Each structure stands twice: as structure tokens, then as C-alpha cells.
Amino acid sequence: GAGVSQSPSNKVTEKGKDVELRCDPISGxxxxxxxxxxxxxxxEFLIYFQGNSAPDKSGLPSDRFSAERTGESVSTLTIQRTQQEDSAVYLCASSFQGLGEKLFFGSGTQLSVL
Amino acid sequence: QQQVKQSPQSLIVQKGGISIINCAYENTAFDYFPWYQQFPGKGPALLIAIRPDVSEKKEGRFTISFNKSAKQFSLHIMDSQPGDSATYFCAASKNNQGGKLIFGQGTELSVKP
Structure with missing residues (x-):
């Protein structure tokens, strides 16, 4: 695909459940x-991955939030024991090394915690 | 602590008019100031960006004015069109951390035909 792809586009969950959000960045x-x-x-910035370097997790709001990335491809954001205040749109962005400032955003995952 | 303050929260402009959105920042270490445009249901898209070594940057109908001493920067949209109706975010980052942005609260722009 030409752009950043995120799935699901919408997620409704119950308080206390775990959720996993996926991001496919632009190739390269x-x-x-x-x-x-x-x-x-x-x-609000949450986390940043650059190549094989250790991720910058400084924006994660609590230890219920974690993220992984496989090489330079797919990333997953996991929220454990979801709370109502976690309801938000979660946006993924990617950028090409050397043009690091220009972020290309996906359309996001709308998370609703009931 | 909100490091980037954006105003106004909403703005209504007539077609052909000038839209002006303002941002103020606190951290003098910031060295990159982009503006993003977001349409409903979509992710933000980079519109234009500036670094503090220049006071103005123009791309088509969009201009950023930057005042380093006042720690303020603004977006001007000339000849505003209904298609410009969107939410605009200013942002800032520092020390070559270009993608790790601090965003303003956003301005919802509506351009009336």
C-alpha cells in the first residue's frame, strides 16, 4: 500500500480487557x-522506534501501555486492563530516515472503552 | 504543562479571506515548527514547516511567520477556500528529534462559501 495502514479502524471494548492495535508503516x-x-x-506522543535502536518510550502514560516493532515493519500497541480514560484515537506515523521530520500518519484506530 | 499553546480554538472565515492561526511555545530548545492539517476521519498531514533561522516561509497560499524573540509562530492561509475547512495543528520539536512532536490543541477552521 502507498500509505500507513492501521487496523482495526474502530475497536469497542469493555473496561478491564486488553486490546492490541496494529500499524503497517510505509515500506522503507x-x-x-x-x-x-x-x-x-x-x-500526544507515546513511543518512537528507529531502526534497531532501543525505542523511546518516554510518552507512554502507564505500564499498561506497551508497543513492539518487528524489524522495520509492523508495530503493535497493546493496552492492558483498559480504562475509560484510554478512549481515544490512536495514530501511527512513519518517516524515512534522513527526512525524519516529515511524518506520514495513518487514519488511526478509534478506541472506545465502555 | 502545555508547551505549545494554540489559538483560536475555532475560526470562521469567508471564502477568499485570510485565515490566521497563532501558536506560542515555551521551550527555547525547540528547533522545528510544523503545521499539520487534519480532515475528519483522517490522520494529520504535514502542510508546511519552518526552522528558527528564518522568519517566514511561504508555500503557495500558506505562509508561516516566525518570531523567535516572542516565541511565537503563526499560519496564514491566503484566499481561503471551502476545501481548506479542516483542523489545523501547530507543533514543535527539539534537538533533532524531528518526529517527536509537541502538538498544540488544534484550530477548527470553517471557510464559508
Whole structure:
């Protein structure tokens, strides 16, 4: 595909359940980011992967949040024991090394925790 | 602590008018200032960006004005069109951490025909 792909596009879950969100970055992009966007708010940085370097996890809000990336491809964001305040759009972005500032965003996963 | 403050929250402009959105930042270590445009149901897309070594950057109808001493920057949309109706976010990052952005709260722009 030409762009960043995220799945599912919508996820409804019950409080306390675990959820897994997936991101397929643009082929060849070595950097991958996860952001969270609460309703009517700006985006909040969560985590950043660059090649084989250790990820920058400084934006993860709690230890219930984790993310993995396989090489320079797919990434998954996992939220354990979901809470209502986790309801948000989770956006993934990728960028090409050397043009690191220009982020290409996916359309996001709308997560609703009931 | 909100490091990038954006105003106004919403803006209504007539077709052909000028749309102006303002942002202020606190951290003098910021060295990259992009603007992103987001349509409903879509992810943000980079519109235009500036670094603090210049005071203005223009791309088509879009211009960023940057005031380093005041720690402020703004987006000007000339000849605004209904297709420009979207949410606009300013952002900032520092120390070659270009993709690790601090975003403003967003401005919902509506351009009336």
C-alpha cells in the first residue's frame, strides 16, 4: 500500500480487557511513531522506534501501555486492563530516515472503552 | 504543562479571506515548527514547516511567520477556500528529534462559501 495502514479502524471494548492495535508503516520507512488523540485535543506522543535502536518510550502514560516493532515493519500497541480514560484515537506515523521530520500518519484506530 | 499553546480554538472565515492561526511555545530548545492539517476521519498531514533561522516561509497560499524573540509562530492561509475547512495543528520539536512532536490543541477552521 502507498500509505500507513492501521487496523482495526474502530475497536469497542469493555473496561478491564486488553486490546492490541496494529500499524503497517510505509515500506522503507525506518522510523515509526505512536500518538494518542483524545476528543478535541492535540496529539500526544507515546513511543518512537528507529531502526534497531532501543525505542523511546518516554510518552507512554502507564505500564499498561506497551508497543513492539518487528524489524522495520509492523508495530503493535497493546493496552492492558483498559480504562475509560484510554478512549481515544490512536495514530501511527512513519518517516524515512534522513527526512525524519516529515511524518506520514495513518487514519488511526478509534478506541472506545465502555 | 502545555508547551505549545494554540489559538483560536475555532475560526470562521469567508471564502477568499485570510485565515490566521497563532501558536506560542515555551521551550527555547525547540528547533522545528510544523503545521499539520487534519480532515475528519483522517490522520494529520504535514502542510508546511519552518526552522528558527528564518522568519517566514511561504508555500503557495500558506505562509508561516516566525518570531523567535516572542516565541511565537503563526499560519496564514491566503484566499481561503471551502476545501481548506479542516483542523489545523501547530507543533514543535527539539534537538533533532524531528518526529517527536509537541502538538498544540488544534484550530477548527470553517471557510464559508
Amino acid at each position: 520507512h525506518t522510523a515509526l511513531y505512536w500518538y494518542r488523540q483524545r476528543l478535541g485535543q492535540g496529539l
